[in-house]
Each structure stands twice: as C-alpha cells, then as structure tokens.
Amino acid sequence: MDTSTLRRWRTARPPQGPPFVSVSERVVLYSALDVEEWLHSRRTVPGREA
Numbered sequence: 001m002d003t004s005t006l007r008r009w010r011t012a013r014p015p016q017g018p019p020f021v022s023v024s025e026r027v028v029l030y031s032a033l034d035v036e037e038w039l040h041s042r043r044t045v046p047g048r049e050a
Contacts, residue, residue, distance in 0.1 A: 006020075017038070018038035
C-alpha cells in the first residue's frame, strides 16, 4: 500500500484505516496485529451474504 494512502486515511476526519501510533511528527507506527485485524474486518467473500 502506498504511504500516501495511509497518510490520507490518518488525516481524514474522522481518521480511517488501521489503528496507528504517532511517535513524532514524521514517524507513525502500525502494529502488525492491528493491521491484520483491520484487514480481516474489511474482508469480503464473493457469493456470501453480508
């Protein structure tokens, strides 16, 4: 995923995307577990009702 996409999601109001931690003005970290959970929550299985 492009870093500009993550930046756009973080700065959206309200913020979108996976949870993140701002370490400084230029450093943002993502937990692998948080990203995996976020991806799983957005998963779509074709042919299965929502």
